Each structure stands twice: as structure tokens, then as C-alpha cells.
Amino acid sequence: MFPIKGKKKVAIIAGSSKTAAAITNQLVVLFGAFIEFYGFSQKSWNNDSNYDMVLISTQTIFTRELAPKIKPGTVILIIRRTLLRTSWEKVMSIPVGTKLLMVNDEKDSAEETIALLRELGAGHIELVPYYPKIQNCPPYTSAITPGEGQLVPDIVNRVFDIGERVIDVSTLVDILTQFNLLHSDARDILSVYSESIITRSQGIQITMQGLIHAKLLLQQTLDMVQDGVIAYDLNGKITFFNTAAQALFECTVQEANQLSVRSLFERVRIDLGVMTEEFNDSLFQIKKHKVLVSRQVIEENGHITGGVLTLKAARHVEEQELKLRLHSKGYQAKFSFADLVTTSIRMKRVVEQAEKMASSDLAVLILGESGTGKELFAHAIHQASTRSSFPFVAVNCSSLPDNLLESELFGYEEGAFTGARKGGKPGLFEQAHKGTIFLDEIGDISPNLQSRLLRVLQQKEVLKVGGTRLLPVDVRVIAATNRDLTRMVNEGAFRADLYYRLKVLQLLIPPLRERKEDIPLLSAHFLRKRGADEKLLETLLASLVKHDWHGNVRELENAMEYVAFMNDHNLSAKDIPGLEVGPGVEKVVVQSNEIPPQLYRAAPNNERFLLNLIYLAKTSGKNAGRRSLVEQARQNGIVIHETEVRKIVEKLRTEGWIEVSTGRGGITLTESGYHLCCGNTEMGELGETGGMGG
Numbered sequence: 156m157f158p159i160k161g162k163k164k165v166a167i168i169a170g171s172s173k174t175a176a177a178i179t180n181q182l183v184v185l186f187g188a189f190i191e192f193y194g195f196s197q198k199s200w201n202n203d204s205n206y207d208m209v210l211i212s213t214q215t216i217f218t219r220e221l222a223p224k225i226k227p228g229t230v231i232l233i234i235r236r237t238l239l240r241t242s243w244e245k246v247m248s249i250p251v252g253t254k255l256l257m258v259n260d261e262k263d264s265a266e267e268t269i270a271l272l273r274e275l276g277a278g279h280i281e282l283v284p285y286y287p288k289i290q291n292c293p294p295y296t297s298a299i300t301p302g303e304g305q306l307v308p309d310i311v312n313r314v315f316d317i318g319e320r321v322i323d324v325s326t327l328v329d330i331l332t333q334f335n336l337l338h339s340d341a342r343d344i345l346s347v348y349s350e351s352i353i354t355r356s357q358g359i360q361i362t363m364q365g366l367i368h369a370k371l372l373l374q375q376t377l378d379m380v381q382d383g384v385i386a387y388d389l390n391g392k393i394t395f396f397n398t399a400a401q402a403l404f405e406c407t408v409q410e411a412n413q414l415s416v417r418s419l420f421e422r423v424r425i426d427l428g429v430m431t432e433e434f435n436d437s438l439f440q441i442k443k444h445k446v447l448v449s450r451q452v453i454e455e456n457g458h459i460t461g462g463v464l465t466l467k468a469a470r471h472v473e474e475q476e477l478k479l480r481l482h483s484k485g486y487q488a489k490f491s492f493a494d495l496v497t498t499s500i501r502m503k504r505v506v507e508q509a510e511k512m513a514s515s516d517l518a519v520l521i522l523g524e525s526g527t528g529k530e531l532f533a534h535a536i537h538q539a540s541t542r543s544s545f546p547f548v549a550v551n552c553s554s555l556p557d558n559l560l561e562s563e564l565f566g567y568e569e570g571a572f573t574g575a576r577k578g579g580k581p582g583l584f585e586q587a588h589k590g591t592i593f594l595d596e597i598g599d600i601s602p603n604l605q606s607r608l609l610r611v612l613q614q615k616e617v618l619k620v621g622g623t624r625l626l627p628v629d630v631r632v633i634a635a636t637n638r639d640l641t642r643m644v645n646e647g648a649f650r651a652d653l654y655y656r657l658k659v660l661q662l663l664i665p666p667l668r669e670r671k672e673d674i675p676l677l678s679a680h681f682l683r684k685r686g687a688d689e690k691l692l693e694t695l696l697a698s699l700v701k702h703d704w705h706g707n708v709r710e711l712e713n714a715m716e717y718v719a720f721m722n723d724h725n726l727s728a729k730d731i732p733g734l735e736v737g738p739g740v741e742k743v744v745v746q747s748n749e750i751p752p753q754l755y756r757a758a759p760n761n762e763r764f765l766l767n768l769i770y771l772a773k774t775s776g777k778n779a780g781r782r783s784l785v786e787q788a789r790q791n792g793i794v795i796h797e798t799e800v801r802k803i804v805e806k807l808r809t810e811g812w813i814e815v816s817t818g819r820g821g822i823t824l825t826e827s828g829y830h831l832c833c834g835n836t837e838m839g840e841l842g843e844t845g846g847m848g849g
């Protein structure tokens with residue numbers, strides 16, 4: 156509770172030890188946490204001066220008896236007492252004009268109580284004092300007594316027991332003010348207490364009502380704001396929990412009042428850390444919502460008395476961020492069904508099927524040979540779905556080593572592994588929240604990732620690498636493969652349960668050679684796209700149609716890129732690299748040697764160039780060696796001697812981008828090398844971090 160060093164001592168002196176005990180008890184219950192109280196009857200008062208204050212039950216006792224027995228300089232207060240609201244209601248229920256005895260143990264006390272009722276405004280009844288030693292008493296058959304029922308004479312047949320008088324708020328305020336203890340805890344007690352009594356001072360009554368009103372007003376105002384507000388005291392007990400907070404935690408005020416603020420947050424797997432530390436806008440997941448939480452500590456008179464947590468629904472912030480993210484990372488579908496060029500009846504049927512699938516939220520598995528347009532379909536399905544304004548995240552599952560793909564898909568927590576980025580990293584599933592994730596080459600994922608993926612699909616929750624918190628995600632999955640998944644399932648290479656989850660809806664894209672009618676249309680389309688003359692096709696078309704296009708539409712597009720570049724009307728099919736057509740000859744070379752744009756953007760120095768060659772070798776499943784690098788560099792128009800390659804390779808190795816093994820493994824990329832080549836980090840970063848980038 157409130158930190159107290161050396162509590163103040165207060166003596167209470169009353170006419171009888173019974174009254175002294177009653178007053179002392181009441182004060183201990185109210186403010187025993189801040190002040191020590193000691194009760195005395197006027198007879199037992201030992202004139203001790205070691206008290207910071209002396210409270211006396213009535214003015215009469217003080218004047219008659221005690222004044223000389225209290226040392227000069229002692230702070231003295233005469234206690235003002237009043238009635239509980241319930242007792243007052245009893246008095247006010249007595250019919251107008253009723254004559255009653257006021258029964259008490261002493262004349263003084265009986266008269267004081269009558270005076271109190273008059274002061275409070277009970278002018279509708281007639282009261283005469285009654286006490287055991289009274290001589291002549293009117294024969295009234297009704298009586299009021301403050302807890303002295305045993306003294307009521309037999310003639311009385313109706314008794315209104317108004318209970319012990321209680322201490323008035325004005326006296327309590329005087330005590331607290333004297334000791335500079337009118338802090339918020341004490342004010343709260345006063346505010347609750349004053350609701351249960353009839354205060355004697357009209358002024359205090361109005362002030363207290365004002366305080367209560369202000370508190371209510373504050374509560375109502377805080378209930379109207381959209382942000383959650385939670386206040387708590389130094390023990391972590393929740394003292395305020397507004398409507399927005401109730402909605403976020405799906406918890407009522409009554410439930411919250413039973414909990415500490417820490418356990419409330421633990422229920423949603425959030426550790427609030429050191430309660431006396433302030434923080435701003437930390438992003439947390441509370442039930443279904445992403446919430447920005449800030450903590451402010453409350454201090455009074457230099458002591459921390461509690462804190463306030465504000466919870467801002469991140470929806471708004473999130474949407475802004477999302478838009479930024481979508482634009483900066485390109486997590487947007489780039490194609491729609493309108494971009495699909497086809498005249499084939501079979502393909503048109505597939506398009507119709509896909510359009511239907513777009514309107515559902517079920518997982519889709521797209522099957523087809525490489526280059527048939529599976530990714531194009533995935534974009535189009537997302538674009539036509541209700542998720543179109545949310546991210547479309549495409550991942551090629553075969554392009555990354557297992558552990559890297561795992562951290563890309565699910566993200567990682569800070570410190571999950573050596574070199575993990577500070578603050579951790581969100582995974583692609585998290586980034587695709589509310590949108591679609593396209594898992595290309597799904598047939599290539601490892602058994603470990605298959606089971607992790609299955610869990611995400613089943614539970615719709617993601618566990619980051621090195622993390623303990625499950626993050627709810629709402630993502631539609633579209634997967635694609637050119638591999639025979641059914642066979643893989645039969646051979647035990649692909650989990651059957653995952654397979655069935657992925658192929659709820661299935662789309663089969665026919666290879667280009669089975670819809671040759673699309674070749675003229677697609678060829679013209681690709682030339683137009685590059686601003687080239689469609690007449691370039693005149694001499695070529697017949698042989699293009701004859702070709703079997705094992706690389707499918709992608710191969711055709713590459714061929715058209717060459718045709719457009721050459722812009723030669725006399726070009727024949729055999730001039731197109733990798734494309735030779737002739738009777739019985741089918742040759743397909745679909746070897747992409749593109750340098751990723753992010754590497755092109757960087758300074759074209761030899762280090763970067765060689766690193767890219769290693770990356771290309773790795774992603775196409777080949778090993779890179781010094782000699783092959785020299786050869787490939789030459790093919791790309793860069794003349795570089797083996798000695799220089801050796802030097803660069805050594806530099807890249809010491810900087811941590813590559814590993815060189817003497818055996819058949821040759822040169823391979825490290826994780827940081829992969830990150831660099833994927834554009835996640837810059838070369839200069841390595842020097843700063845001395846480890847992994849990304």
C-alpha cells in the first residue's frame with residue numbers, strides 16, 4: 156500500500172470505554188494503514204503527551220474534565236459525529252408529528268443526539284431525552300436510540316435503533332489534513348465513506364458530492380473514449396477499467412477487480428515487466444486485436460502510488476502501416492484475371508473455376524508444369540477475393556535453405572539465434588495477416604516445415620522461431636507445385652494431412668503444348684508488352700506453334716523478349732537461344748541467369764558480381780568453384796583472372812558472406828550471404844554488425 160515511515164499516533168478519549176472503543180475501531184478500519192489509533196475512556200486517560208493528536212468525543216467532556224489534563228501544545232480535535240445514511244432513512248421514515256424518547260446512557264449523550272438530528276434536519280418529529288437516571292419522563296410509546304436498546308423503558312412499544320453515531324467526514328478531513336495525508340488512497344476512502352453517511356457540514360457534503368460527481372464524470376468520459384484505460388495501485392490491484400478495456404480483454408469490471416493488472420495481462424500471454432518502468436506504444440496482441448500499449452507511473456508526494464495503462468487499438472495505426480508495408484515491400488497482387496491471355500476453351504474453363512474459387516476462403520492448390528502461369532492465377536484469385544485490400548505475399552519455398560525459410564515464414568524473436576535482428580522479425584504469415592500467402596514450390600519443403608505449416612493451418616496461430624507466444628493469423632493459403640504431390644504422399648515424402656488441407660480446392664493448369672491455340676495470342680501479347688512490332692512474328696509463328704514449350708508460357712515470354720530485342724524481321728526460330736525446332740527435336744533450356752534487381756541496384760563491383768554468381772549457382776542447385784566463377788564472369792563480359800577471384804573469394808569469406816570448403820561442396824553462401832542476395836541487407840552492414848545481416 157502507501158509507503159509509511161513512522162506512522163503518526165492519535166489518542167481518542169471518550170466518556171465511556173465503550174464509546175472510545177467504537178470510535179477507535181471505526182478510525183482503524185478507515186485509516187489504520189496510515190495512522191496508529193489508541194482509545195481511552197476519560198477515566199483511563201493517563202495524560203501521556205506522546206501523541207501527535209488527541210481526539211475527544213464531545214465538547215462537554217473536554218470543557219468539564221479534560222482540558223487541564225492535556226499538555227499545552229498538543230493538537231486537539233473534538234470529534235463530530237453523524238449518522239449512517241441507513242439510520243437517517245429510518246428517522247425520516249417516522250411519521251410527521253410522532254413524539255419519541257431519545258434513549259441514551261447519559262443525559263448529555265441523549266441531548267447531543269437530539270441536537271444532531273435537529274442539525275441534520277429532522278424537524279418533523281418531537282424528541283425528549285431519556286436516560287436511566289431521569290426523574291420525570293413523558294409516557295411516549297415510541298423511542299429512538301443510538302444502539303442503547305437495553306435502556307429503553309417498558310412502556311415503549313416502537314423502537315427505532317439508529318445505531319452508534321459515526322465520525323463525520325469533516326473530522327476525518329481535519330485529521331488527514333493535519334498530517335498531510337490527504338492523498339488519493341485516503342481521498343478514495345473518504346469518497347466511499349461519505350456515500351454511506353449523512354455529513355453534518357453542508358459544505359463538506361456538497362464538496363464530497365462534487366468529488367463523487369467528478370469521479371463519475373471522469374469515469375463516464377473515460378468510458379466514452381475508444382482507447383482502453385486501466386489504472387492500478389501500487390499492489391497492482393485494478394482500480395479503474397474502462398469500457399474499451401473491458402471489450403479488449405473480454406472481461407467485466409467485476410472480473411477485473413478480482414485480478415491484479417499483471418495477471419490480467421498474463422491471461423493474454425503478455426508480461427508487463429517491471430511495473431515501475433514507463434513505456435510507450437509497445438505493440439501487443441490482446442485477444443483478437445493488435446494494441447499499442449503505453450504505461451505511465453503515478454507519483455504523489457514523491458512516492459509511486461500506481462500506474463495507468465492506455466491501450467490504443469492498432470487497427471488504425473496498423474492500416475496505415477500496412478499500406479506503407481504493402482507499397483514498400485510489394486506485398487500486393489500484381490495481376491488480375493484480366494491479365495490472363497487465352498483463347499483455349501480448356502483454359503477458359505480453368506479460369507472460370509478459379510474465379511469461383513476466388514469467392515471462397517478455402518485453401519487452393521494449383522498444379523501445373525513450371526511456367527504455366529500458376530503464380531499468375533494465385534495473384535488473380537487474391538485480387539478477385541474479399542481479401543484484395545490486404546497483403547498478397549508470395550514465397551518461393553525452394554529458393555531458401557530450410558532454417559532460413561522457417562524464419563522467413565514464421566519470423567523470429569530477438570535473440571532466437573546468433574545474429575538475429577534486434578527486436579526480432581515478423582514472419583511472412585504475420586505480414587500476410589488478413590490477406591493471402593502464396594506458397595510456390597510447396598512440394599520442396601522439408602518434413603519439419605511441413606509439420607510447422609500444418610500447425611499454422613490447423614490452429615491459425617504462428618509461433619515465431621525462439622518464441623513462446625502464439626500469434627493469431629488470418630491468412631488464406633494458396634499453394635502451387637509442379638511436382639507430383641500424390642506420388643510424394645504415397646512415398647511418404649509429403650504429409651498426407653497437409654496435402655489434404657492444401658488441396659481443398661484444386662486447379663490444374665494445362666501445359667502450353669496442350670493448348671497450342673494460345674501460342675499466337677500469347678506471342679503477340681508479349682511483343683506488344685515490350686512495344687515491339689507484332690509483324691516480327693510473321694516468319695516465326697509456324698515454328699513457334701510446332702515447338703513443344705516444355706518451359707511453357709515463361710519460355711515463350713523469354714523467347715519473345717529476345718525477338719523484341721533483336722527486332723529482326725528475318726529472324727528464324729533457330730536463332731532464338733535455347734529454342735531449336737525441327738522435326739523430332741525438342742530442346743528446352745529454361746536457365747534463368749538474371750541478376751536479382753536488388754543486387755543490380757548496388758554498386759556493380761566485382762565482389763558483388765561474384766557473390767551473385769555464387770547465389771545463382773546455389774539457387775539452381777549447382778556448386779560454385781573458383782574456376783567456374785572465372786568462366787561465368789567471362790560469359791557475362793567480365794574478364795577477371797583466377798588470382799583476383801581467389802582474393803575476392805577470400806574477402807567474402809572473411810566478411811562472413813560465404814563459406815569455402817575444400818571438398819566437393821565448393822563455395823556456398825552463409826545465411827547473411829543469402830539475406831544480402833535477397834536484398835534484405837546491404838553489404839556495408841556486415842562491418843557494423845560483424846555477423847548476420849537481415
Ligand SMILES: Nc1ncnc2c1ncn2[C@@H]1O[C@H](COP(=O)(O)OP(=O)(O)OP(=O)(O)O)[C@@H](O)[C@H]1O
Pocket residue numbers: 494495496497523524525526527528529530531532595635636637708709712
Ligand atoms: N495465360 C497467361 N497470360 C499472360 N501471361 C502469362 C500467362 N500464363 C503465364 N504468363 C506469364 O508467364 C510467366 C510465368 O508464369 P508464372 O510465373 O505464373 O508460372 P508458374 O507456373 O508459377 O511458374 P513456376 O512453376 O516456375 O513458378 C509470367 O511472366 C506470367 O505473367
